[in-house]
Amino acid sequence: MAGRYDPNPFDEDDEVNPFADQGAGGNSTRQTNYSGGSFYTSSVPSAPNSKLSPLPHEPADFYNGSYDIPLDSAADQKKKERELQARDADLKRREEILRRREDAVARAGIVLEEKNWPSFFPIIHHDIANEIPIHLQKLQYVAFTTYLGMVFCLFWNIIATTTAWIKGEDVKIWFLALIYFILGVPLAYVLWYRPLYRAFRKETAFRFGWFFLFYLLHIGFVIFAAVAPPIVFKGKSLAGILPAVDLVGDQALVGIFYFIGFGLFCLESLLSLWVIQQVYMYFRGSGQAAEMRREAAR
Numbered sequence: 121m122a123g124r125y126d127p128n129p130f131d132e133d134d135e136v137n138p139f140a141d142q143g144a145g146g147n148s149t150r151q152t153n154y155s156g157g158s159f160y161t162s163s164v165p166s167a168p169n170s171k172l173s174p175l176p177h178e179p180a181d182f183y184n185g186s187y188d189i190p191l192d193s194a195a196d197q198k199k200k201e202r203e204l205q206a207r208d209a210d211l212k213r214r215e216e217i218l219r220r221r222e223d224a225v226a227r228a229g230i231v232l233e234e235k236n237w238p239s240f241f242p243i244i245h246h247d248i249a250n251e252i253p254i255h256l257q258k259l260q261y262v263a264f265t266t267y268l269g270m271v272f273c274l275f276w277n278i279i280a281t282t283t284a285w286i287k288g289e290d291v292k293i294w295f296l297a298l299i300y301f302i303l304g305v306p307l308a309y310v311l312w313y314r315p316l317y318r319a320f321r322k323e324t325a326f327r328f329g330w331f332f333l334f335y336l337l338h339i340g341f342v343i344f345a346a347v348a349p350p351i352v353f354k355g356k357s358l359a360g361i362l363p364a365v366d367l368v369g370d371q372a373l374v375g376i377f378y379f380i381g382f383g384l385f386c387l388e389s390l391l392s393l394w395v396i397q398q399v400y401m402y403f404r405g406s407g408q409a410a411e412m413r414r415e416a417a418r
Contacts, residue, residue, distance in 0.1 A: 244309065246317075256320045256402070263395050267313045269388045273342070274301040276384055280359035280377040287371045289356060296357035304341075312338055316399065328403050332396070339392045346385035360385065 233245035252260045274297075281289075281297040311334040319327035348360020356363045359381020368375025 248317075252317070252320050259395070259398050259402070260317065260320055262391065263313065263316055263399075266388060266391045266395055267308055269384070269391060270308050270338070270342070271305050273345070273381070273384045273388050274304050276381050277301070277345070277359045280374070280381045281357060283377050284356060284367065284371070284374045287374050289374075290353060293353050293357040296352065300357075308338060323406070328399070331399070332403075335392070335396055335399075339389065339396065342385050342388045342392060346382055346389060348382075358385075 235242035235245055237244050237246035246264075248257055248260050248264070278294070278297045278301055281294045285291055285294045312331050315327045315330040315334070318324070319331055345358045346360050348355040348358040348362050350362065354363070354366075356367075359378045361379075361382045364375050364378035364382055367378055
């Protein structure tokens with residue numbers, strides 16, 4: 121049976137007795153005590169040596185380290201200052217030139233128009249909602265519809281003459297249809313749509329007169345195209361009613377294409393007549409007619 125004071129198996133093997141003599145290798149401190157009127161000396165063992173090693177010393181410049189930053193010389197700094205001053209002077213000179221040009225353009229009454237239509241490939245400036253008075257916007261939109269209708273009529277005319285050429289008609293009618301499209305689309309915009317747009321925006325009598333002149337020519341052309349009398353190559357260069365009737369008997373498909381062209385030209389004519397009537401009523405009612413007569417008299 122184990123003894124009453126058997127050693128604890130979980131104790132470490134190395135026992136340290138703080139009162140045991142450490143010998144030569146031990147560390148002890150001698151202490152002088154006073155008791156009963158006499159002095160005596162006793163030895164007090166010191167704590168055993170710690171097994172932890174001390175932390176290494178941090179370098180003196182650990183937190184305030186020094187870095188080598190190259191500093192420009194005084195000559196380099198003066199050179200950079202001169203370059204910055206030259207750039208600043210050049211920018212100010214360009215700004216002054218641009219400001220003078222803008223002032224000159226404003227005094228001349230020239231409006232710089234940014235191309236914004238159509239959105240996928242801007243070729244013209246067109247902003248009815250922001251530039252045309254609200255009471256004229258509906259009329260301007262219908263006028264723009266007649267311009268787009270003119271473009272579509274001439275494009276369909278190319279398709280109709282192409283079918284006629286494939287079915288044996290003279291190739292000259294196709295070339296004429298192409299010429300109508302190439303010349304008609306830009307001329308219609310320059311001669312009557314843009315003058316109407318600017319007339320509504322600034323309300324100048326001269327631009328109204330320009331619009332009336334060329335819009336009447338536009339109406340005369342679309343009415344002529346709707347009929348297509350046999351004047352040039354028997355009238356087949358335009359998809360009107362007369363060539364449609366002539367072709368529908370022998371070439372039904374070509375005749376149908378010409379009949380569609382006739383309907384488009386008729387619709388364009390009706391819309392154009394309505395536009396010129398409304399513009400003329402506004403022109404008379406707004407006093408622009410009297411102003412135009414005074415300008416003509418001067």
